[in-house]
Amino acid sequence: MTKNTIDHDGLITRRMPISSSSWDPEARTFTCTFSTGAPVQRYDARGAYTEELDVSAFTFAEAAPFLDHHKRFALDDVLGTVLSARTVGGKAEAVIELSRHSPSAIRLGEELADGKRFGISAGYSVEDWRERTEPKTGARTKTAVRWTVRELSVVSIPADPGATTRGFPMEHENPAETPENTITTEPAVVAQRAASDIEVRSIARASGLDQSWVQDQIDAGASVEFARAAALSAMRSRTAITDTIRPQAVVTRDDSDPHLRIRAVSEALFTRTAPEHQPSEQARPYVGMSIPDIARDCLRASGATMTGLGSPEIVTRALHTTSDFALILGSTVNRHIRTAYEAAQSGLRKVARQTTARDFRAKIAINFSAAPALELVNESGEFKSGTLEEAHEAYRLQTFGKMIGISRQALINDDLNAFGDLPRKFGIAAAAYEASHLVKLLTQNGGAGPVLNDTKTLFHADHKNVAASGSALSLTSLSAARLALRQQTGLVNDLISVTPKFLVVGSELETDAEAILTTISATKADDVNPFASRLVLVVEPRLTGKQWFVVADPAEIDGLEYAYLEGEPGPQIETDAGFNVDGVRIKVRLDFGAGFVEHRSWYRNPGA
Secondary structure (H helix, E strand, C coil): CCEEEECCCCCEEEECCCCCCCCECCCCEEEEEEECCCCEEEEECCEEEEEEECCCCEEECCCCEEEECCCCCCHHHEEEEEEEEEEECCEEEEEEEECCCCHHHHHHHHHHHCCCCCEEEEEEEEEEEEEEECCCCCCEEEEEEEEEEEEEEEECCCCCCCCEECCCCCCCCCCCCCCCCCECCCHHHHHHHHHHHHHHHHHHHHHCCCHHHHHHHHHCCCCHHHHHHHHHHHHHHCCCCCCCCCCCCCEECCCCCHHHHHHHHHHHHHHHHCCCCCCCCCCHHHCCCCHHHHHHHHHHHCCCCCCCCCHHHHHHHHHHHCHHHHHHHHHHHHHHHHHHHHHCCCHHHHHCEEEEECCCCCEEEEEECCCCCCCCCCCCCCCCCCCCCEEEEEECCEEEEEEEEEEHHHHHCCCCHHHHHHHHHHHHHHHHHHHHHHHHHHHCCCCCCCECCCCCECCCHHHCCECCCCCCCCHHHHHHHHHHHHCCECCCCCECCCCEEEEEECHHHHHHHHHHHCCCCCCCHHHCCCCCCCCEEEECCCCCCCCEEEEECCCCCCCEEEEEECCCCCCEEEEEEECCEEEEEEEEEEEEEEEECCCCCEEEECCC
16 A cells, blocks of 8 residues: 655655565466566676676576575575566566475475565576776676576575665554544445455466466456457467577676685686686686785675775685685695696506595505416316416505695785695605606616516516517517517416517617608518507606616507595695684695516616
8 A cells, every 4th residue: 555645745655565475376477577687796817897687587497496505416505496587667577486395495384475576586697798997997888688587596685785675564554543634545446456366366366377476467457358368369479489508608797605605716817817717607707806806706705894994804704704715726736736746647648547545554566476277178078167366565655745825914915826836846756756656656676667576676587577688779689578478377377468568768868769660661571660559658767777667558468557535636735824824724635556567577787
């Protein structure tokens, strides 16, 4: 009911009562505002900008879900379905039907029935932008002039303050003493309108029309007869429209999932220190953010107050009050360590097999002999039993690590070298340690290798995998190495025919090895190089002298094996920020071990 009041000065004012709750317990529907077009601060590769939504320019995906805080990974996250959406009075509104089976949806319906209000956030994709720049300040504003709503969510704090569920009616003032110059609507008219509204809702339910249609009729003051005619017309013109949804990045108006935000911000900071990296769609809005900007964003996401704070105080508060900031910095460091670590891998890893270990106890590798040979079954049908011989080798993991400290001053100064150069060096150092460990294992005992379970060194005359005397790389010496591998026998002296795959040399022999393996355009059969395109050259600079090795494919037969702790391959990091350190302290840990589990796949020539 609208009250028009004339005060003693002749000034006319209009007071509208708050609209009644839109919650319909029978249909389990309610109306909400999901956007008022309010500006939201965002970031892209060019820096900060203000995002606005043109609330008259959106479309809605059919059967779009209504979610709990944008979570879309489980059935319990779906609270209902968005039935329809429209623009009313400069606001984007939607009618939502809640699930009758979800416990969270049932609870939300009870809260709406009690008059509670909740924030609403939209998940949407933008097909077309309009951008403008303020000439004096350079401030940018990007307006989404064509966008598609993919889902709506109930949230605790919406990015758009006006995006909420519709409120419950407030208790009005007692109109017992109404000034004589106040004009009110007759009670009989109000009662008649209420009865008509009830009938309109009944018509909508019988016709399968949504709450948006009901609201249009009520707002227009439609009579029952007019509503029936409108319902019939709507039923005749109803068509099934299929909205094909192409995979697109979904931009949300809040940061409800902290894990996704941490990954996105970390990737954006990594992009600043590694410009060659192409950021994902989720990371692009954060690419222009400095480290103090990231600290401010973490505080905002945690609900902290930042009014009047400068960058130093904001960084300090982020270090002490939110774990997100330290996780983002640690994740960025980890990306650089990983990138450098992968780029600096040892050549010996190509000829070894990677595996995992569950703990730090000895990892035992068991080798079985080949299956026993089949024998003729005699006339009585008797099958003879066979046995498998076995041997084993063992090694264990060890833990290696270092600490990296990034000072508070470096964070405030937005010093990107602390996140690029230093972590990159640690990644290279981790890869270098693994390479040195493998080379030391291979060359211990004066080049004879480690002592195996049979009490003999890896390269031993009894193992038939070492040249009797050193010789230079040549077709003749390579032929002898290949023959030795081909004639290797198993645990029961059965021929296993190991196939050579790699030629492993140090830097001193790299050129000679390339010359030996180069394809020759032979003019006669005697000039053909039998090893061209057959052996793969592997160069390990840490190998010294003239020694060289021929190795079988680790996919065919075991040999050199290295392992990481299960679930933690390569260097791992942990972060610590707060009172114990004035900045961020990052611990780099590597759980790594290696060993030879088979001697038959390697051949050594001491060289000459």
